[in-house]
Amino acid sequence: MKQSLRLFVLLACGTGPAWGAMPVMVQDCWKEVVFDLDAPHETWGGGNNSGWLGLPITAIILTVGQPVEKAGGMDKLLPAEGDLYFDSLSVDSEKSAEETLAAYQVSVVSPDYCSEVKGDTTVALAAAGFKSVTAKCWKQGAGFGSDSTVATVALDAKGNGSFVFPADQYPHGPITVRMSGENGAVRDNCYLQLYNRGGVSWNEGMPKEGPPAAKGMSLVFADDFSGPLSISSTAPSARYYDHKPPDGSQDFSTLPFSGYDTPQNPFTRIDTYLRIRASEKAHSAGLIASIRGAASGFMARAPCYFECRFIGPNAIGAWPAFWLLTADPSKIRTGCDELDIIEAYGGEGPHEPNAGDTYMITPHCWNQGAAGKALETKAFEGMRNPCHTHKFGIPSTWFETFHTYGCKITETETIYYCDDIEVGRHATFPLSKELPLFFLINLATGGGWPVDLSRYHGVADMYVDYVRVYQGKKRTGDL
DSSP: OOEEEEEEEEESSSEEEEETTEEEEOOSEEEEEEEETTSOOOOOSSSOOOOSOOSSOOOOOOEEOOOEEEETTEEEEOOOOOOEEEEEEEEEESSOHHHHHOOOOOEEEESOTTEEEOSEEEEEEEOTTOSEEEEEEEEOOSTTOEEEEEEEEEOOTTSEEEEEEEGGGSBSEEEEEEEEEEETTEEEEEEEEEEESSSBOOSOSOOSSOOGGGTTOEEEEEEOSOSOOOEESSOTTOSEESSSTTTSTTOOOSSOBOOTTSTTOOEEEETTEEEEEEETTTTBBEEEESEETTTEEOOBOSSEEEEEEEEOOOSBTEEEEEEEEEOOTTSOOOOEEEEEEEEOOOOOSTTOSOOTTEEEEEEEEETOHHHHHHHHHHHHHHHTSSEEGGGGTOOSOTTTSOEEEEEEEOSSEEEEEETTEEEEEEEOOHHHHHSOEEEEEEEEEOTTSOOBOGGGTTEEEEEEEEEEEEEOOOOTTOO
16 A cells, blocks of 8 residues: 655755655745655664664654765765744545554553563553554463464554453463454554463473483583572682673673673573573663583583573564584684574564564584685575474464474584474584584674664563583593
């Protein structure tokens, strides 16, 4: 459906208003300026360079440009003076006024996003533009559990409504209540992250038995976060370092990784879970690494197996991940291997990266020349990214409920798992055979994609249930 913006403007002299990269030159006359909102334009913010306007429009900004002339291959700004008058501004659309002005966004009024609940909890909604909203939540049960419809909510004329969420009938701990609205071709999903203080204990904590992929290996590291957190930017005795090794200079989140011992601390232990919070108010996100510096901390050598169980947030720009890096104790190497067991990018829609059941498994051979790049490319193409969990018989997504993500590194192959099901493999990289590996777990934001946590009041949570590492028999000559 076509949409356009019309503007009547009078300019005494100079350059008129501009939309994106389209200045309008007028002089001493009224002129109607029409901007086709459905046409391609330059991208403002977000970093996705899509060339399309992201809806809904929440603000209109008119920019007065300065005349420019080419001089010696450079753009030279010219002085200009004049008066700009606006008479009227209108928006045309093939949709009705009600449809055009509707927010078409499902929002939760209460309880607060990322809050704690227990027992029957009333969830109040605001969803202008929709007539009804369906609420769902993953429920405990045999195998993978099952999806369940909590309620179908009929909304009033203003788009308001509510339903009762029976928390005691759902899993204890972190849960996600998913609310969906639909009106013709327009759809919207809202994800209410909650911590259920009541409910049913379901697959919580570290299993007593080892994973099938680690058969024949010994458990060499395990943390189910049942005790005090041991995270620090400075203490050498801490179990985890809260920046990217060796010194945090390569931190990469748009909301910066913050220390456990700072006012912006993103880490909290709740029951037997590690919560990592991304917060726009605190301007912080969180990462833990099993080593600090070049080689101090926990590492394992091939053959080995790493796994982590967590649930992440599906908010625009949220970037939960579990990954491995090779470490060089000699500090001589500049290259390393990176094995991204799961990179999950939040956000949905035509310009968002990870709608539905998808996540990325991404191997890298950093700074290893043409040979390393060729190995990396072959491995990546063999993964057939993105990984679709549904194709492997896993019915839920990384943000609907917990999953266990694993990686087994042998001297010949590197194999990736989700819930003990193989989801990809490639030939083991040379450095992964030779050097020890350490793990990192993070909730970052960005990754080159738009970041917008405003729907969730600037907060998104990742909950880690446990992490454990197995190692096979050491090879001759290993340290």
